[in-house]
Amino acid sequence: xxxxxxxxxxxxxxxxxxxxxxxxxxxxxxxxxxxxxxxxxxxxxxxxxxxxxxxxxxxxxxxxxxxxxxxxxxxxxxxxxxxxxxxxxxxxxxxxxxxxxxxxxxxxxxxxxxxxxxxxxxxxxxxxxxxxxxxxxxxxxxxxxxxxxxxxxxxxxxxxxxxxxxxxxxxxxxxxxxxxxxxxxxxxxxxxxxxxxxxxxxxxxxxxxx
Amino acid sequence: xxxxxxxxxxxxxxxxxxxxxxxxxxxxxxxxxxxxxxxxxxxxxxxxxxxxxxxxxxxxxxxxxxxxxxxxxxxxxxxxxxxxxxxxxxxxxxxxxxxxxxxxxxxxxxxxxxxxxxxxxxxxxxxxxxxxxxxxxxxxxxxxxxxxxxxxxxxxxxxxxxxxxxxxxxxxxxxxxxxxxxxxxxxxxxxxxxxxxxxxxxxxxxxxxx
DNA sequence: AGTTGTGAATCTGTTCACAGCC
DNA sequence: GGCTGTGAACAGATTCACAACT
Numbered sequence: 018x019x020x021x022x023x024x025x026x027x028x029x030x031x032x033x034x035x036x037x038x039x040x041x042x043x044x045x046x047x048x049x050x051x052x053x054x055x056x057x058x059x060x061x062x063x064x065x066x067x068x069x070x071x072x073x074x075x076x077x078x079x080x081x082x083x084x085x086x087x088x089x090x091x092x093x094x095x096x097x098x099x100x101x102x103x104x105x106x107x108x109x110x111x112x113x114x115x116x117x118x119x120x121x122x123x124x125x126x127x128x129x130x131x132x133x134x135x136x137x138x139x140x141x142x143x144x145x146x147x148x149x150x151x152x153x154x155x156x157x158x159x160x161x162x163x164x165x166x167x168x169x170x171x172x173x174x175x176x177x178x179x180x181x182x183x184x185x186x187x188x189x190x191x192x193x194x195x196x197x198x199x200x201x202x203x204x205x206x207x208x209x210x211x212x213x214x215x216x217x218x219x220x221x222x223x224x225x226x227x
Numbered sequence: 228x229x230x231x232x233x234x235x236x237x238x239x240x241x242x243x244x245x246x247x248x249x250x251x252x253x254x255x256x257x258x259x260x261x262x263x264x265x266x267x268x269x270x271x272x273x274x275x276x277x278x279x280x281x282x283x284x285x286x287x288x289x290x291x292x293x294x295x296x297x298x299x300x301x302x303x304x305x306x307x308x309x310x311x312x313x314x315x316x317x318x319x320x321x322x323x324x325x326x327x328x329x330x331x332x333x334x335x336x337x338x339x340x341x342x343x344x345x346x347x348x349x350x351x352x353x354x355x356x357x358x359x360x361x362x363x364x365x366x367x368x369x370x371x372x373x374x375x376x377x378x379x380x381x382x383x384x385x386x387x388x389x390x391x392x393x394x395x396x397x398x399x400x401x402x403x404x405x406x407x408x409x410x411x412x413x414x415x416x417x418x419x420x421x422x423x424x425x426x427x428x429x430x431x432x433x434x435x436x437x
Numbered sequence: 438a439g440t441t442g443t444g445a446a447t448c449t450g451t452t453c454a455c456a457g458c459c
Numbered sequence: 460g461g462c463t464g465t466g467a468a469c470a471g472a473t474t475c476a477c478a479a480c481t
Contacts, residue, residue: 032428079462096435166430216421218246227415278474285441
């Protein structure tokens with residue numbers, strides 16, 4: 018279940034969708050599900066789902082489908098969300114505060130444990146009980162608190178600096194909201210870009226064109 | 228420049244990155260750029276950029292690269308962001324309010340013109356000067372105001388209903404923050420899913436695995 | 438010499454179809 | 460009969476390599 022190499026990022030992203038779908042089904046009282054059932058929930062196809070799962074092992078029963086509880090546990094293990102993750106928020110402007118407030122993502126074992134800011138007016142205060150530290154203390158705090166992930170929401174201009182500091186602090190996973198996208202992470206650090214402008218501009222393209 | 232068919236969504240998404248990079252370069256005083264220059268800015272490769280652009284025409288000069296101003300104008304036209312777009316916000320809970328506050332995206336010609344809500348306590352009020360209407364009035368208002376795009380941030384449970392109402396209101400482009408992903412839009416409507424949980428769970432996978 | 442634009446080659450991802458099991 | 464797991468076929472995206480142009 019662990020060291021599978023060369024699995025497409027697209028597969029990984031979809032695994033996360035399957036997990037949510039399965040949790041819904043469970044909450045709905047279902048006990049087992051076929052690849053077709055899952056496909057309908059996530060707007061995909063049955064062979065796609067079987068193929069994605071097959072990269073990691075055989076979890077179903079021929080003729081019967083998948084046991085929902087088991088598959089949930091399996092997917093949680095694969096995705097690593099069976100563990101608790103401590104996350105740093107770097108930059109607590111409008112967007113950062115919004116993400117803090119928005120509890121949606123922190124459901125599955127992600128916890129914002131520290132906030133880092135440049136603005137002296139904010140340093141030393143707390144938001145939702147979470148302490149705000151000066152950026153310089155990031156290496157120390159991240160080590161102390163065992164923080165391995167960061168959500169970076171600083172302005173574009175400070176992005177490169179923030180990235181570098183995060184890596185120097187032992188951060189291995191970055192969720193990047195800055196729009197800065199030419200940072201090359203070292204071999205075992207990972208960056209995921211979230212780019213809402215690009216999304217909405219793509220919509221603009223489709224509406225204009227078709 | 229208009230009706231190119233069958234262009235990959237990935238290309239479109241990247242066009243948006245190129246556009247931002249070029250604007251930065253322009254603001255920095257640059258006048259022309261090679262595909263290599265752009266590639267460095269966006270963390271891609273030179274042939275990728277030339278290929279992407281080639282689907283729409285030949286905009287460069289051999290031996291010299293691209294005139295930045297011209298390419299910006301071209302890309303704006305291709306993406307349709309040379310027009311002003313009015314956008315509806317559907318659901319103004321925590322996440323919706325955050326997006327409103329966060330001016331980042333509204334730079335390039337997108338304007339939130341109306342907010343739609345179920346909560347009677349919010350209806351009739353305004354946020355940042357933008358009126359909050361009951362969801363039922365969506366078809367009427369969207370037609371009056373010529374709103375063709377919607378950002379949907381309602382809770383998962385209300386998503387399907389919200390999608391349906393948006394389409395009934397003439398909305399052609401939806402930016403979907405609900406996590407609901409099995410909605411099949413009709414031929415000339417388009418949905419873009421933004422899924423931050425999936426992003427962060429993917430990070431969890433990479434950190435755990437490598 | 439420098440750089441574009443592009444067909445051809447390669448690589449990656451998805452779909453199909455069916456053997457094998459329940 | 461129903462459904463998984465998977466190799467093989469197919470489709471799609473990226474990279475390469477080079478002719479054409481400045």
